Amino acid sequence: MINLKDCEFWFIVGSQDLYGDETLRQVADHAKIMTDEFNKSPYIPCAVVFKPTAKSPQGIRSLFEEANASPSCAGIITWMHTFSPSKMWIQGFSVNRKPLLHLHTQFNRDIPWAKIDMDFMNLNQSAHGDREHGYIHTRMRLARKVIAGFWQDNELRRKIGVWMRAASAKHEGMNKAVLRLGDNMREVAVTEGDKVEAQIKMGWQVNTWGIGDLADRYANISDSQAENLLNEYESLYEIAPGIKQDSVKRNTVLQQAKIEIALKQMLEVCNSGAFTTNFQDLHGLPQLPGLAAQRLMEQGYGFGAEGDWKQSMLTFCAKIMAQGLSGGVSFMEDYTYHFEPGNEAVLGAHMLEICPSIAQDRPRIEIHPLAIGGKDDPARLVFNAAAGSAVLATLVDLGNRFRMIVNEIETVKIENEMPRLPVARALWKPRPSLADSAEAWILCGGTHHSVYTSALTSDYFHDWAAMCGIEFVLIDKNTNVNRLQDELRWGETYWNQISYR
Numbered sequence: 001m002i003n004l005k006d007c008e009f010w011f012i013v014g015s016q017d018l019y020g021d022e023t024l025r026q027v028a029d030h031a032k033i034m035t036d037e038f039n040k041s042p043y044i045p046c047a048v049v050f051k052p053t054a055k056s057p058q059g060i061r062s063l064f065e066e067a068n069a070s071p072s073c074a075g076i077i078t079w080m081h082t083f084s085p086s087k088m089w090i091q092g093f094s095v096n097r098k099p100l101l102h103l104h105t106q107f108n109r110d111i112p113w114a115k116i117d118m119d120f121m122n123l124n125q126s127a128h129g130d131r132e133h134g135y136i137h138t139r140m141r142l143a144r145k146v147i148a149g150f151w152q153d154n155e156l157r158r159k160i161g162v163w164m165r166a167a168s169a170k171h172e173g174m175n176k177a178v179l180r181l182g183d184n185m186r187e188v189a190v191t192e193g194d195k196v197e198a199q200i201k202m203g204w205q206v207n208t209w210g211i212g213d214l215a216d217r218y219a220n221i222s223d224s225q226a227e228n229l230l231n232e233y234e235s236l237y238e239i240a241p242g243i244k245q246d247s248v249k250r251n252t253v254l255q256q257a258k259i260e261i262a263l264k265q266m267l268e269v270c271n272s273g274a275f276t277t278n279f280q281d282l283h284g285l286p287q288l289p290g291l292a293a294q295r296l297m298e299q300g301y302g303f304g305a306e307g308d309w310k311q312s313m314l315t316f317c318a319k320i321m322a323q324g325l326s327g328g329v330s331f332m333e334d335y336t337y338h339f340e341p342g343n344e345a346v347l348g349a350h351m352l353e354i355c356p357s358i359a360q361d362r363p364r365i366e367i368h369p370l371a372i373g374g375k376d377d378p379a380r381l382v383f384n385a386a387a388g389s390a391v392l393a394t395l396v397d398l399g400n401r402f403r404m405i406v407n408e409i410e411t412v413k414i415e416n417e418m419p420r421l422p423v424a425r426a427l428w429k430p431r432p433s434l435a436d437s438a439e440a441w442i443l444c445g446g447t448h449h450s451v452y453t454s455a456l457t458s459d460y461f462h463d464w465a466a467m468c469g470i471e472f473v474l475i476d477k478n479t480n481v482n483r484l485q486d487e488l489r490w491g492e493t494y495w496n497q498i499s500y501r
């Protein structure tokens with residue numbers, strides 16, 4: 001997986017020649033100090049790169065052209081220390097292809113009451129210079145993020161960090177493919193979608209390989225390779241009693257180890273960050289990839305079941321955004337409801353494929369029948385998700401656009417044993433309530449599949465959706481279902497205007 005520190009964000013500070021050399025020197029000095037401080041901040045996960053002060057149309061355009069051509073530049077941060085006439089920026093913005101953050105701050109925190117004079121005012125002009133700058137973004141209808149506040153404030157830096165992580169996920173998505181093993185599950189609508197539009201909007205290459213390609217690799221994985229991986233499993237997870245002693249059961253786990261090795265080889269060869277499987281198409285494999293899919297998610301790969309490539313790539317993007325943060329990211333499915341009055345909750349799980357990064361305790365490898373698909377009993381990791389706040393995010397294709405839906409939830413401790421449901425699972429209380437959240441989600445057309453993350457908040461997905469130019473709908477504690485329905489109607493008009501220009 002990409003290292004976030006390898007993602008560069010170019011800090012371009014605007015000014016103009018009018019002020020003279022001394023003022024321009026101070027502008028550059030301040031920008032350099034800010035760059036260095038940002039790079040030391042634990043809230044800033046990526047590299048901030050100091051760039052020459054922008055003060056002419058030609059110079060600005062060159063900077064943006066250079067940024068476009070740079071494979072490591074994941075976004076641009078602009079700030080107007082002084083006034084920088086915005087007509088100078090039009091050519092640069094016209095060619096810009098990188099996500100843009102307009103940082104609205106000033107170098108000094110306090111007004112120097114006793115010393116303030118006209119020299120100070122000539123140098124420290126962001127309060128009005130950034131308004132001129134913001135106008136041209138709005139006038140040009142440019143997608144951008146605006147973050148305002150004092151640059152040393154940690155909350156401001158946290159917001160920059162959120163945006164950077166989203167931009168890094170967007171950046172890395174441009175380089176990666178989703179490896180689809182087989183097609184979507186037959187007759188299912190919500191997992192379908194426009195793969196060409198996904199590549200245009202989000203950069204994802206969504207391509208298909210036959211399951212036979214994986215089966216061939218699987219057949220060539222040696223027993224000793226699988227035994228080595230089994231040793232790793234034993235160091236990381238509990239193994240259910242009886243598996244190690246029973247040669248058939250032990251072999252079941254070894255088969256998943258071989259699938260994991262073969263699939264990882266294929267992901268690397270195909271430069272893929274994410275993959276999908278389909279239990280209807282497992283020719284040549286002894287089991288549905290259960291443990292193997294869980295393990296690969298834990299290593300940073302996105303996963304989608306039943307051919308759900310949209311949630312697979314979104315899982316991958318969320319894993320990039322969550323890098324180094326506490327909490328995990330997993331593919332998820334709404335499984336069943338608990339309607340006890342006052343204690344309503346959703347049980348989320350999947351047949352097998354939930355990522356152990358969200359586990360409360362050490363996961364346990366177990367083997368049980370699947371009751372679907374007609375293959376051997378698959379090995380899987382069984383665990384409960386850790387309690388705490390989390391979000392669910394999903395992507396659907398509405399025919400003329402993608403819509404992202406995010407629901408803020410509170411995951412709770414599972415108090416009851418479920419000995420006859422041996423799968424990894426999470427139990428949560430969605431905001432604003434189970435009924436309202438489900439009504440809202442269904443009115444949005446949200447799928448039963450989603451990305452579950454305890455590491456991220458809705459802000460990350462909001463920023464990422466904005467960069468991709470796709471619709472974003474939030475369901476949170478303030479959601480009113482009737483009002484949301486109105487917003488969706490208004491949005492329909494807006495998106496019909498701008499889709500397929």
Ligand code: MN
Nearest residue numbers: 305306333449
């Ligand atoms: Mn499913």
